Amino acid sequence: MDFIFQCARLFLSALDPETAHLFTLRALRVLGQVRRANRPPGDTIEVAGLNFPNRVGLAAGFDKNGEAITGLNQLGFGFVEIGAVTPMPQSGNPKPRLFRLTNHRAVINRMGFNNEGVEALRERLRVTPEIKPTLLGVNLGINRDTPISKAKDDYLQCMRLLSDLVDYFTINISSPNTPKLRDLHGGARLSEMLKTLLEERDQLIVDQDRRLPLFVKVSPDLEPALVRELALCIREARCDGLVATNTTTARDGIRHRLSAQKGGLSGQPLFNKSIRTVEAVRDAVGADFPIIGVGGISNGSDAIAMRNAGADLIQVYTALVYEGPRLVDALVTALADS
Template sequence: MLYDLARPFIFTLDAEKAHGLTIAGLKALPLGPVPKSDPVLATTLAGLDFPNPIGMAPGFDKNGEVPDKLIRMGFGFAEVGTLTPLPQPGNPKPRIFRLVKDKAVINRLGFNNGGQEEAAPRLKRMGGRMGGGVLGINIGANKDSEDRIADYVTGVRNMAPLADYLTVNISSPNTPGLRALQDKGALEELLSAVMEARDNITGGAPKVPVFLKVAPDLEPADIDDIVEVTAKHGLDALIISNTTITRPPLRSPHKGETGGLSGAPLKDLALQRLKDFRAASGGNIPLIGVGGIANAEDAYERIRAGASLVQLYTAMIYEGPAMARSMTCKLARLLKRDGFSSVAEAVGSADK
């Protein structure tokens, strides 16, 4: 109710300024207790224990400032970033546009962040503040890098010791040429280098799981190639998917802006891509569903379609900070209604 009252004022602010104020507000909050999730929501992926399968997608907390606060909001995991080896300002402003009539956002941020070196000490402190929630770190390449694969290797070396899992993000449409790394030959070279770097990290700790985040704008042959290369290199999960450069029918004045579209209009495409990857992999590669998830029913649909976990971001802009707690409560009821004793039991159940 409070957010419903405040939202008209918030939406009078520039979208990026409002986001900055949100991060500042969360940083100022005391570290409260972690809400307890219903045991039916507990699940395991890549050897990691998640109290619930609802996560905050990267892009919200680009510099890893508030993942501990996100867990207190009811998320089972928080993925920060995208973090690049060197700090970079991103693309010129304005670069975030609310499409209110469509419950969507178009952004062309371009991996704006303070860099891995700046974030590392803060993320190291976060290790003891996650309250049972899982910390993911999303890594990317600098826009002007002469060797983007080397940037991902640097990201693995810098961030793996601080993360519960790493995500290799090659799916942003806002860094020119980045999505070319999804091509089979380039992906083969990238994942070979990334996994070698991960395996060569010393210190005696277990090897950090590595996930790959891909775009929704793929052809069937692309999907088959990505599954083949991912399986060959033993990645732990695929994240399906990022924003889209396609444009379904939209009503908002900003519909013509360039950049990646997220939110409600992405739902059908993201769900179809999840199903496509489920079919291509035969269910043998864990999947994480992202894109257009706005409520517990959407999350449940994605789980039944094959997602072990789900992530959201844009919907919270419209629904408010209580969204994660509400979703987890409703998702638990949906699982129990259909006779599932765990999230894992429900994964891919729409196939049966």
């Protein structure tokens, strides 16, 4: 099996990154038809009222339209976050908009929330075969031409249409590729918006009085004092947790001909920033508030370090591009053994 993955990786690395990604999603759709024999024993854990079969999730942006959920489940993830979805379909930024920085095991993207829109996602999820035991989250974005003062309406619309089909929501206020989205970090505007979203969420009771947890995903590019302020604002609003972090606009230490490309950098160079953000968040919110740690996790020891920094759960994206799907088992096993 490993040989097949090595060959696939060679083939994919010869394609432009976005085409390679489309091929990967197709392959995962096929894999979704096949039942997987063994899952590594996970470290089951309850977070925000949900029972996660293990601590390792797929980060948002990999499967924006929920096309390959069943195949991703077969890879061994404990949870998969699809999206970002926006109310209206949109094509995103002009191509090329995804760049590999192989020597840094990193990627720069300025996709710009390309997705088929919430109605199409709803329809696809309705007919997707049963995907348990993996939990399904959805990352919510806003349309490019939505003024930031109306962001909450976009989030609300997506919440209403997906509440009976997913296990949790992540409010994405941290993508660097949608103008002004990061202006939602902190202050009265964020508190007020989260209050409205949580009131709506409380109306969206799903089966057996279950309320859908609502997480907020934050940027790695904030000063520690601002991280603290933001984390407290999110906890005081009574959100269910926080996802740290999204991609960075910084390019510290990057030496690559593509480093000046606009967009968010992910992968190994992000790890230190993400882990520092998780530490600062944990310090601010205390022991019990759920944190999902994401950013540059590439192997078992990174996963353990992220956990030690305070993350209850972790997510990965970019390392999957470089390490292939065996990474998932390696992370699950490392965390279960630690």
